[in-house]
Structures are given as C-alpha cells and as structure tokens.
Amino acid sequence: MGASMLRPFIMALAVFGLTACTAHSPTGRGQMLMYSPDDMRQMGAQSFAQIKQQETVSTNRQINTYVRCIADALTQPQHLAAIDPQQVEAWEVVVFESEQVNAFALPGGHIGVYTGLLEVAQTPDQLAAVMGHEIGHVLADHGNEQVSRGQMTNAGLQIAQIALGASGTANSDMIMAGLGLGAQVGILLPFGREQESESDVIGLELMARAGFDPAAAVTLWQNMAKASGSAPPELLSTHPSSQSRIADLQSRQGAAGQLYNQAKASGQRPNCRVPG
Ligand SMILES: [Zn+2]
Incomplete structure (x- = not known):
C-alpha cells in the first residue's frame, strides 16, 4: 500500500477512534x-422482524406459555x-415451529x-440454562x-474498495452476523470464545438468581454433546x-449453587410446566 492509499485508512481509524466507546x-x-x-x-428489532417473517411462529398455547414462563422468571428486573x-x-x-x-x-x-430445542433441553432448568x-x-x-x-473490518474493506474505485456498503447480512444470527441466515459468524464463556458465566448467575438449578447447565451441554451424533444441533x-x-x-457450580439456595430461600421457585 502506497502512502497516498494509506492516508484515508489512517483517517478512518482516527474517526473510529473518536466515535468508539471503550466500555x-x-x-x-x-x-x-x-x-x-x-x-x-x-438493529435487534429489525433483525427479529426479519426472522419472524422467515420462520413459522408457533401458536401452540402450551409451549408458548411454558417458554414465556421461563423468560419471565429469568428477566425479572432485580x-x-x-x-x-x-x-x-x-x-x-x-x-418458532422448527426442528x-x-x-x-x-x-x-x-x-x-425453536421448538426443536425442547427435545434437547428437556426440563425447565435446562431450558433456562440455554435462555x-x-x-x-x-x-x-x-x-x-x-x-x-464487523464495521471496522468493513471500513477496511470499503476503504480498499474506494482506493480501487469500487463502492462497498454494509448489508443486513453483516448486521445479522454481528448479532450472532449467522446460523439463521446461513452465514456462520459465531460469537468468539471469550463472549461464549462470558455468557455462560452470566447465564449461570441469572438462572440461579431466578431459582433454576444451575447444575442443569452441565446436564444441558452434556445432552447437547450427545445429540450431536448424526445431525448436530444448530446451536x-x-x-x-x-x-x-x-x-x-x-467449576462454577459452588458459587452458582449458593445464589440458587438464596433465591429459593427468598421465594424464587418458578413453576413452569413442561408441555405434555
Ligand atoms: Zn452463545
């Protein structure tokens, strides 16, 4: 890359440096x-609307009530x-009605x-682990x-394209991938390992606080591994x-178990019924 082509790239980095927020x-x-x-x-609302158009929304009342019950328990403001x-x-x-x-x-x-998840996450606690x-x-x-x-990468690509005299724009696939929806839209760009393990930590804490047994997270991933034989689950x-x-x-069961016991003692006992 020559100096004249390098300049816009450095300028773009400077702009991003100003707008990016370190959190x-x-x-x-x-x-x-x-x-x-x-x-x-x-972005979340747009992507969700798009997925609702692509997939079949389940009208099964029992299943909807069950999944809603778990979501409500997990998302209590406190x-x-x-x-x-x-x-x-x-x-x-x-x-979503889907295998x-x-x-x-x-x-x-x-x-x-997706309803297929209920075959692998068989108990309320296991489903709470995934959610x-x-x-x-x-x-x-x-x-x-x-x-x-993605934007940084794309900015790099756009600058390269501008330098080459072509134009490039961000598209909705990129946003979907950025939101971890690669599997849904057929392009695989999963979250990184750091983010995955961070979500495991947060998920474990959240389920324990809501009164779901954190030990089910271990069982869930064991089930998931077993289910990966002939047709690996999308997840x-x-x-x-x-x-x-x-x-x-x-290794995190000790701390999570303490939160779980405290939650139960303070009356957090979600009663979500598995659909028959
Ligand atoms: Zn994840």
Whole structure:
C-alpha cells in the first residue's frame, strides 16, 4: 500500500477512534462499542422482524406459555439489574415451529426459541440454562461488540474498495452476523470464545438468581454433546459443547449453587410446566 492509499485508512481509524466507546462488560472485560443503545435496539428489532417473517411462529398455547414462563422468571428486573444496570424492561418472546435445536436473544429484548430445542433441553432448568446464556449475550452487549468489529473490518474493506474505485456498503447480512444470527441466515459468524464463556458465566448467575438449578447447565451441554451424533444441533455450530465448556460450568457450580439456595430461600421457585 502506497502512502497516498494509506492516508484515508489512517483517517478512518482516527474517526473510529473518536466515535468508539471503550466500555466494560458485566464481568469486567474491556469492550470497544461503536453503537449507541438506541442503534442496537433498532438493529435487534429489525433483525427479529426479519426472522419472524422467515420462520413459522408457533401458536401452540402450551409451549408458548411454558417458554414465556421461563423468560419471565429469568428477566425479572432485580435479576437483570444485579448483572447489568442498563436493562431492558419488556422482553418479547417468540417460539418458532422448527426442528432446529436453537435459541437466541437480541438487543432490545427479543428472545427466539425453536421448538426443536425442547427435545434437547428437556426440563425447565435446562431450558433456562440455554435462555439465560442467550440473554447473557444481550446483557453483555456482545451484539454491539460484534457489529463494531464487523464495521471496522468493513471500513477496511470499503476503504480498499474506494482506493480501487469500487463502492462497498454494509448489508443486513453483516448486521445479522454481528448479532450472532449467522446460523439463521446461513452465514456462520459465531460469537468468539471469550463472549461464549462470558455468557455462560452470566447465564449461570441469572438462572440461579431466578431459582433454576444451575447444575442443569452441565446436564444441558452434556445432552447437547450427545445429540450431536448424526445431525448436530444448530446451536452447536455456534456453541461448541467442548469438554472445557462443561468443565468450566462445573467449576462454577459452588458459587452458582449458593445464589440458587438464596433465591429459593427468598421465594424464587418458578413453576413452569413442561408441555405434555
Ligand atoms: Zn452463545
């Protein structure tokens, strides 16, 4: 790259340096966030609307009540506030009629659960483990982090294209991928390992505070690993159920168990009925 081509690149970096905001995740990890909470809410709402158009929304009342019950228990304001002070107040929960073993949560408070997941997450506690993990991605601003990274990469590409005399624009696929929706739209760009383990930590805490048994998180990932024989669950393509993930969840059972016992003692006993 010659000096004349390098200049716009340096200018772009300077601009991003000014607009990027260095924040900290709930576990204290430094993050570079380039979008405002409003931007993220808008991206989350748009992506969720798009997915609702693409997928079949389940009208099964029992299943919807069940998934809603778990979401309500997990998203009680006091639990969310214990992890992230800037919380979402109203969470939208939609069940998709699909064999996909999958779930996700989006900025702005949108939770999607595929009916196929209920085959693997067989108890309320196990389903709470998956949903708590997905909510963890939202509480820790992972979508913002990913889209910001994507934007940096894309800015680099755009500058290269400008230098070459072509034009490049950000597209919705990039936003979807940034929000961890790679599997849904057929492009795989999962969250990073750091973000995954951070969401595991947050999810474990959230489920324990809500009165779900954190030991179920270990069982869930063991089930997931077993289910990965002939047809690997979609969730596994973005969430490797490695031995280290399971061991990590196991090593955190002591602290989570304490929170769980406190939650039960203070009356947090969600009663979500598994659909028959
Ligand atoms: Zn995840």
